[in-house]
Amino acid sequence: MGGSSGMTITTARLLRAVTLVVLxxxxxxxxxFEPMLALxxxxxxxxxxNQGSLLSLTISHLAIAIAATAAAAxxxxxxxxxxxxxxxxxxxxxxRSVANIGQTFPPVAVLALAVPIVGFGTKPTLxxxxxxxxxxxxxxALTGLTGLAPTVREAARGVGMTGFQRLLRVELxxxxxxxxxxxxxxxxxxxxxxxxxxxxxxxxxxxxxxxGLLSSNTAFVLQGGIIVAALAVLSYDGLTALERLTAxxxxxxxxxx
Amino acid sequence: xxxxxxxxxxxxxxxxxxxxxxxxxxxxxxxxLMVFRANRIVLGETVDIAQAMPPGPMVVLLASIGVAGVAxxxxxxxxxxxxxxxxxxxxxxxxxGVSASFLVEGADAVARASPASGFWLLFGIFALMATDALTRxxxxxxxxxxxxxxxxLALAAFLASGIWDDLSVMREYENRAGSxxxxxxxxxxxxxxxxxxxxxxxxxxxxxxxxxxxxRGPVLSVLNIMQTVPSxxxxxxxxxxxxxxxxxxxxxxxxxxxxxxxxxxxxxxxxYSLLPVVANTVxxxxxxxxxxxxxxxxxxMTERQRLFSVKLxxxxxxxxxxxxxxxxxxxxxxxxxxxxxxxxxxxxxxxxxxxxAMDLVLLGALPTxxxxxxxxxxxxxxVDIMRPSGVQKGSQ
Numbered sequence: 189m190g191g192s193s194g195m196t197i198t199t200a201r202l203l204r205a206v207t208l209v210v211l212x213x214x215x216x217x218x219x220x221f222e223p224m225l226a227l228x229x230x231x232x233x234x235x236x237x238n239q240g241s242l243l244s245l246t247i248s249h250l251a252i253a254i255a256a257t258a259a260a261a262x263x264x265x266x267x268x269x270x271x272x273x274x275x276x277x278x279x280x281x282x283x284r285s286v287a288n289i290g291q292t293f294p295p296v297a298v299l300a301l302a303v304p305i306v307g308f309g310t311k312p313t314l315x316x317x318x319x320x321x322x323x324x325x326x327x328x329a330l331t332g333l334t335g336l337a338p339t340v341r342e343a344a345r346g347v348g349m350t351g352f353q354r355l356l357r358v359e360l361x362x363x364x365x366x367x368x369x370x371x372x373x374x375x376x377x378x379x380x381x382x383x384x385x386x387x388x389x390x391x392x393x394x395x396x397x398x399x400g401l402l403s404s405n406t407a408f409v410l411q412g413g414i415i416v417a418a419l420a421v422l423s424y425d426g427l428t429a430l431e432r433l434t435a436x437x438x439x440x441x442x443x444x445x
Numbered sequence: 446x447x448x449x450x451x452x453x454x455x456x457x458x459x460x461x462x463x464x465x466x467x468x469x470x471x472x473x474x475x476x477x478l479m480v481f482r483a484n485r486i487v488l489g490e491t492v493d494i495a496q497a498m499p500p501g502p503m504v505v506l507l508a509s510i511g512v513a514g515v516a517x518x519x520x521x522x523x524x525x526x527x528x529x530x531x532x533x534x535x536x537x538x539x540x541x542g543v544s545a546s547f548l549v550e551g552a553d554a555v556a557r558a559s560p561a562s563g564f565w566l567l568f569g570i571f572a573l574m575a576t577d578a579l580t581r582x583x584x585x586x587x588x589x590x591x592x593x594x595x596x597x598l599a600l601a602a603f604l605a606s607g608i609w610d611d612l613s614v615m616r617e618y619e620n621r622a623g624s625x626x627x628x629x630x631x632x633x634x635x636x637x638x639x640x641x642x643x644x645x646x647x648x649x650x651x652x653x654x655x656x657x658x659x660x661r662g663p664v665l666s667v668l669n670i671m672q673t674v675p676s677x678x679x680x681x682x683x684x685x686x687x688x689x690x691x692x693x694x695x696x697x698x699x700x701x702x703x704x705x706x707x708x709x710x711x712x713x714x715x716x717y718s719l720l721p722v723v724a725n726t727v728x729x730x731x732x733x734x735x736x737x738x739x740x741x742x743x744x745x746m747t748e749r750q751r752l753f754s755v756k757l758x759x760x761x762x763x764x765x766x767x768x769x770x771x772x773x774x775x776x777x778x779x780x781x782x783x784x785x786x787x788x789x790x791x792x793x794x795x796x797x798x799x800x801x802a803m804d805l806v807l808l809g810a811l812p813t814x815x816x817x818x819x820x821x822x823x824x825x826x827x828v829d830i831m832r833p834s835g836v837q838k839g840s841q
Contacts, residue, residue, distance in 0.1 A: 279461065294814065393675075416678065420673035
């Protein structure tokens with residue numbers, strides 16, 4: 189992942205395709221890899237996670253991360269729009285400080301503190317992931333919305349667009365690739381952090397890892413960790429490609445953070 | 446004189462102040478201030494402000510909330526808003542202790558009193574008001590560090606005074622004073638120790654990546670991929686190789702390295718810390734204008750002199766930004782060490798989650814949050830102090 193500097197684009201693409209295929213085989217036919225993983229376990233312990241389906245855990249893991257990131261994107265972009273309008277401009281520095289403070293809260297602390305309020309399960313995980321996704325998306329939305337060339341803004345005004353039209357037809361489309369960069373960062377962080385959600389009984393791939401920790405089964409830890417890492421790498425690449433596409437459409441180069 | 450009579454009737458209101466005032470009124474009206482529980486794990490009953498304390502403290506609390514609310518609502522100076530909000534927080538901190546003593550007085554020894562949603566909302570609203578005042582004042586870095594130290598002193602004074610002793614979380618602390626000190630030391634060792642090692646290894650690695658272009662891509666790619674492995678998995682994956690190493694190498698066993706415990710946590714945190722340090726070292730060195738480096742060459746400096754007396758000092762603020770990211774991240778991640786027997790404040794968090802004893806969770810979570818927050822403020826201030834005017838801002 190990252191810039192594919194050091195290797196050619198085709199090798200990077202090939203690697204990505206292989207990762208995807210291996211991941212899919214693992215999720216649909218995990219027994220294919222049993223001989224390999226069996227080397228890591230002793231005393232005939234199971235080598236493939238057997239307390240639930242890896243596929244359904246992966247799906248709920250993804251669903252939780254997507255839901256939290258989507259909610260955070262909606263709120264952060266909404267707020268970024270508010271504080272870049274004339275009537276909300278005085279909230280800009282404060283909203284920035286608050287998003288920064290939110291980021292210093294450790295996810296484990298947020299998870300555990302959310303439990304008495306919303307109970308065990310998916311909800312505390314959603315809250316922690318949501319909180320963590322706010323800052324990157326908000327910062328990027330601000331960069332995108334404030335970084336427009338003044339000439340573009342003036343041109344839009346010159347052709348007689350109202351404030352709302354300018355926002356919807358000019359500012360947001362032009363800021364979109366930068367916002368997408370923020371969403372990508374937030375989503376990749378969410379995928380990793382979601383595993384911690386299983387300490388408060390959220391159905392994520394963290395279940396597999398924790399089951400491995402509890403029974404000293406390295407094979408479980410490895411397969412849980414690798415699936416999450418593969419999801420993160422593939423989403424990173426997929427979203428980067430999407431950014432390039434939108435950036436090309438709007439004639440603007442996506443600025444990676 | 447009569448140009449805009451409508452403006453004279455209503456004094457100009459602060460926009461944020463309107464939200465703060467509505468929030469304060471809603472909290473006072475609808476949210477309970479405290480929770481009373483017959484013992485530490487049963488479901489509690491909520492207590493409103495009026496029932497939570499004697500009339501004296503209640504008057505002081507309501508008065509301070511009123512003053513802060515009015516200060517927020519009117520267009521007062523930032524200093525005034527800061528003082529009003531901090532005073533309200535101090536009163537709130539005093540009242541919560543008084544209220545806890547009031548509630549458990551005469552009750553069973555195992556009865557517990559803890560702050561409820563109303564307290565946390567009031568605290569959050571005043572913290573927001575203080576943050577807003579500070580953002581408006583834009584204090585110098587040295588003043589920001591001073592404020593954090595002052596807040597730390599105030600916290601220590603409250604803890605030492607015994608005002609909070611009847612709060613449930615302090616009862617949990619009393620039962621575990623010895624292990625609390627041990628886990629605190631462990632937490633700090635994990636967070637700061639792994640950061641120190643990462644800086645020791647990461648800065649030279651970053652310099653190497655800067656100087657040898659061929660190394661940069663592969664190193665950053667590997668570190669990037671390492672970051673995608675979820676923390677609990679990385680902690681877990683280090684258990685097997687470390688236990689093998691400690692059985693094979695007696696020296697490692699002698700210094701306390703084993704598969705379970707602090708060693709895998711320390712190493713995992715080290716790996717997570719490397720990427721921000723290396724990446725920011727590369728960014729910092731790359732951001733130095735070419736003419737600066739040329740001027741240094743022109744003065745007859747050797748490659749080595751250029752690196753140590755020109756480039757590294759100029760790149761230092763950006764490197765420090767990387768270290769700030771790592772420190773805050775490590776303080777949070779160190780809580781996960783508890784899952785593999787590595788200790789730290791996470792021990793209390795996970796024990797508390799397991800026993801559904803939320804005050805025990807707080808005993809682990811509050812110091813972690815406080816520590817991460819203080820570290821963020823202090824490191825940000827240090828970065829600002831180190832950044833000479835004219836050098837570009839650090840990027841992650």
